[in-house]
Amino acid sequence: MLVVKEYESLLEAYGKAGGNLDALENREVGNLVIHKNKVLSVNEADGIKVKTEETKSGVNIYFLVEEGVKIKYPVHLCFGVLPQEGLQEITLKVEAQDNSEVNVIAHCIFPNAVDVTHKMDADIKIGDNARFSYRETHYHGEFGGIKVIPKAKIRVGKKGVWESTFTLIEGCVGMLDYDFEIFGGEKSTSELLVKVFGKKEDDIRITEKIHLDGKEARGLAKSRLVLIDNAKAVVRGETYGNAPFARGHVDCLEIVNGDGVIASAIPVVYVSDRQAKVTHEAAIGSVDKKQMQTLMARGLNEEEAVDVIVKGILR
DSSP: HHHHHHHHHHHHHHHTTTTTTTHHHHHHHSSEEETTTTEEEEETTTTTEEEEEOSEEEEEEEEEEEOOOBHHHHHHEEEESSSSSEEEEEEEEEEHHHHHHOEEEEEEETTTTTEEEEEEEEEEOOOOEEEEEEEEEEEEEEEEEEEEEEEEEEEEEETOOOEEEEEESOOOEEEEEEEEEEEOTTEEEEEEEEEEETTTOOOOOEEEEEEESSSOOOOEEEEEEETTOOOOEEEEEEEESSSSOOOOEEEEEEEEEEEEEEEEEEEEEEEETTOEEEEEEEEEEEEEHHHHHHHHHHHOOOHHHHHHHHHHHHH
């Protein structure tokens, strides 16, 4: 009965966070639901193999997309900790075999966190001519009592594609230490996008690294942050052009609004092959005053106006 209650409570929070509840009930749709260290639901769907192992503090996951299979529906993942305190450690091993294609939508839910730690350690292999799209959205409460520590190493094969988006704009971030590193093979495409709204005492650290190791590899490391109150952030985007005709770009934008905000952007570009090209742009600025005045003239107070602008930037 306890597992059933946990499942129902997590699904309720999942729906509030924007998750697709119908997808979790459709047997044609791959899904995985984990609360703390308990696997509450798993559905592999055709072309997908999922193995899980519950541990004392989390779950080990092996996720396989079979060779040549193009998964029709997005795969839905849900990770959460509903109590005020807890530790969740996810070890994720992903293999997308050659010529496969899949979209994965993940929701991470911590609405009541006062002292919660969520760690993810991922080892991901994208095969030749395979495509993997990964979108992760976080839903936090207003207490800010959470540490989120996602780490991933991603290897992309010849003509492979990796696209990922990490979004954390609902609730307080707490402490975020995001570190994704990609190694791109010949004619591969790699994109990292991070969107975060920091407030109160949030502490945000973003590291995006892309190694363009194959001929004609492409890479983009992009981040969009908005910081208010006493939030602080350090964003480090690194791209390495290590092969002929590799092309990479680092793009960081931080918007600040508050006397206590501390923002830092550190772009790193490095070229070890004379035929490679890597560029960067980084900007730190304030909320547009004209936009603020326009919105407030239409009846919004300052907090509401900032919220509208923030959502526009992070959309």
